[in-house]
Amino acid sequence: MNIESPYFHPDMETLSRPEIEALQLHRLQQTVQHCMQSPFYREQFKQCGLHPEDIRTLDDLRRIPFTTKQDLRDTYPFGIASVPLEKCVRLHSSSGTTGNPTVILHTQADLDAWAEALARCLWMVGLRPSDVFQNSSGYGMFTGGLGFQYAAERVGMLTVPAAAGNTKRQIKFITDFGTTALHAIPSYAARLYEVMKAEGIDPRRDTRLRVLAIGAEPHSEEQRRRIEEMLGVKAYNSFGMSEMCGPGVAFECTEQNGMHIWEDYYIVEIVDPDTLEPLPDGEVGELVLTTLRREAMPLLRYRTRDLTRIIPGTCPCGRQHKRLDRMKGRSDDMIILKGVNIFPVQIERILLQFPQLTSEYLITLDTADDNDTMLVEVELQEFFTDDYGLLEKLTKEIQQRLRDEILVTPRVRLVPPGSLPRQEGKAVRVKDLRKKY
Amino acid sequence: MTINQLSIFIENKQGTLLQVLDLLKKAGIQLIATNLADTVEYGILRIICSDPQKAYEALKGEGVAVAMTEVFAVEIDNEAGRGADAIASFVNKGVSIAYLYSFIVDGKGILIFRTDNPELAAEAISNDGLCTLTEQDLSSLV
Ligand SMILES: [Zn+2]
Numbered sequence: 001m002n003i004e005s006p007y008f009h010p011d012m013e014t015l016s017r018p019e020i021e022a023l024q025l026h027r028l029q030q031t032v033q034h035c036m037q038s039p040f041y042r043e044q045f046k047q048c049g050l051h052p053e054d055i056r057t058l059d060d061l062r063r064i065p066f067t068t069k070q071d072l073r074d075t076y077p078f079g080i081a082s083v084p085l086e087k088c089v090r091l092h093s094s095s096g097t098t099g100n101p102t103v104i105l106h107t108q109a110d111l112d113a114w115a116e117a118l119a120r121c122l123w124m125v126g127l128r129p130s131d132v133f134q135n136s137s138g139y140g141m142f143t144g145g146l147g148f149q150y151a152a153e154r155v156g157m158l159t160v161p162a163a164a165g166n167t168k169r170q171i172k173f174i175t176d177f178g179t180t181a182l183h184a185i186p187s188y189a190a191r192l193y194e195v196m197k198a199e200g201i202d203p204r205r206d207t208r209l210r211v212l213a214i215g216a217e218p219h220s221e222e223q224r225r226r227i228e229e230m231l232g233v234k235a236y237n238s239f240g241m242s243e244m245c246g247p248g249v250a251f252e253c254t255e256q257n258g259m260h261i262w263e264d265y266y267i268v269e270i271v272d273p274d275t276l277e278p279l280p281d282g283e284v285g286e287l288v289l290t291t292l293r294r295e296a297m298p299l300l301r302y303r304t305r306d307l308t309r310i311i312p313g314t315c316p317c318g319r320q321h322k323r324l325d326r327m328k329g330r331s332d333d334m335i336i337l338k339g340v341n342i343f344p345v346q347i348e349r350i351l352l353q354f355p356q357l358t359s360e361y362l363i364t365l366d367t368a369d370d371n372d373t374m375l376v377e378v379e380l381q382e383f384f385t386d387d388y389g390l391l392e393k394l395t396k397e398i399q400q401r402l403r404d405e406i407l408v409t410p411r412v413r414l415v416p417p418g419s420l421p422r423q424e425g426k427a428v429r430v431k432d433l434r435k436k437y
Numbered sequence: 438m439t440i441n442q443l444s445i446f447i448e449n450k451q452g453t454l455l456q457v458l459d460l461l462k463k464a465g466i467q468l469i470a471t472n473l474a475d476t477v478e479y480g481i482l483r484i485i486c487s488d489p490q491k492a493y494e495a496l497k498g499e500g501v502a503v504a505m506t507e508v509f510a511v512e513i514d515n516e517a518g519r520g521a522d523a524i525a526s527f528v529n530k531g532v533s534i535a536y537l538y539s540f541i542v543d544g545k546g547i548l549i550f551r552t553d554n555p556e557l558a559a560e561a562i563s564n565d566g567l568c569t570l571t572e573q574d575l576s577s578l579v
Pocket residue numbers: 253254255260315316317318319
């Protein structure tokens with residue numbers, strides 16, 4: 001490995017557009033052929049009269065039906081796999097709040113390809129074998145644990161499987177082991193800083209932290225900038241999902257303007273979530289992914305339910321792999337209030353423009369007199385004035401700016417510092433207490 | 438010329454006021470005067486007490502949203518109209534009063550108030566010969 005090189009996989013990262021597309025077609029044809037081993041896909045193809053030989057150009061992808069999360073549930077546990085179970089070496093499962101959980105199977109080749117993809121991401125943001133990587137992500141079934149573990153080791157970094165939680169111990173690891181890079185969900189990065197502050201630790205002075213990988217939780221640009229400011233690091237957005245192995249699907253380069261999706265691994269489509277028609281680059285729609293390097297469980301045109309867009313144009317870093325914009329949210333996270341669609345991240349973006357507030361907030365939806373109501377609780381950084389006038393002015397200002405963004409007027413409540421619940425896992429930002437009709 | 442008042446942000450939830458008072462009780466703090474006003478969503482509790490520094494640390498240590506605020510404590514004779522006279526001194530100087538509360542102790546009236554212009558208030562006090570109390574004066578009352 002040449003540590004001077006900006007690329008982990010120079011041959012793949014420097015492909016031109018025509019080269020990417022030629023490779024994609026070749027791998028798509030192989031994948032579709034391989035899917036004939038899957039009872040689920042064999043049936044799908046039969047129903048729409050598709051034969052693997054019908055895939056002659058990349059546009060023929062559209063002839064393949066979509067795969068949904070429901071399909072994964074319906075074929076639980078092994079009905080979608082394209083290899084016999086004895087060829088698989090790992091299983092990840094995500095619990096469903098409704099119905100069956102989903103299962104993702106991996107062969108050794110799948111695990112290797114996954115680690116390589118994420119290692120490529122970490123290398124891209126300047127991490128090298130001399131770095132110390134601490135993974136503050138849940139292990140076990142959550143793919144951010146083992147995913148980053150193997151990838152960071154693949155880069156050659158000393159990798160600390162700190163796992164989630166026990167914040168004081170995390171901070172001790174950071175200072176004792178000279179951690180330079182950390183992976184955490186954004187709300188936990190903010191939590192680390194709060195506890196450091198309380199312990200009298202200045203991250204710039206007392207730690208060697210310089211890079212953060214953040215993901216797995218929708219967050220705003222304001223949240224990222226605040227994390228960078230607090231911890232004195234560069235924070236890079238990471239995107240993945242267990243259906244696509246986990247993290248490593250797309251990752252920001254040092255330009256911090258969109259996440260390169262590795263098109264030698266995936267074919268990316270953005271479709272209108274209602275009509276399922278493809279949308280041009282630049283327009284927001286549902287992300288649909290087709291895997292090109294999966295052995296145990298290839299997925300064709302998988303509807304991720306994540307809403308985003310492809311950033312048009314090429315990235316100054318030189319990589320021709322397309323860039324995804326930060327996730328606008330999952331279609332499941334969207335709040336519909338008085339007929340208006342709202343993403344919690346929109347609210348976060350506004351709140352974090354107020355330096356008087358911490359990055360914690362809680363949205364409560366309720367019903368009063370048959371009307372939807374929204375309460376936004378925001379936490380004061382510190383109790384900076386005992387003047388009611390100033391506190392009321394702040395409340396009004398927050399309310400006004402939220403209304404401009406989300407087009408409904410929420411009730412805003414200031415709460416004292418540290419009073420909103422902190423989660424060790426993904427932050428809970430929305431409580432929906434509305435009557436269901 | 439000013440004294441320290443504790444200002445505490447109180448959520449409108451059952452038990453939060455008692456929680457704060459219990460912490461002060463444990464720290465052995467004696468209250469001299471309190472004032473609690475509220476809005477729909479929260480209240481601010483203002484306290485003059487025997488040892489503001491100690492009280493502040495006791496509350497801060499437990500994560501209470503507390504701030505130390507500088508206020509004036511002006512002593513007036515216990516006679517009709519003395520309050521109006523004192524306020525007139527400030528108004529004539531152009532001092533605006535953010536909030537004010539009062540109590541009577543040992544036959545003397547005590548006005549507690551905060552202003553955004555303490556220099557001007559201090560001038561009014563010395564020009565008109567008003568009597569202000571120090572923290573020592575106040576703690577000797579308890
Ligand atoms: Zn780039």
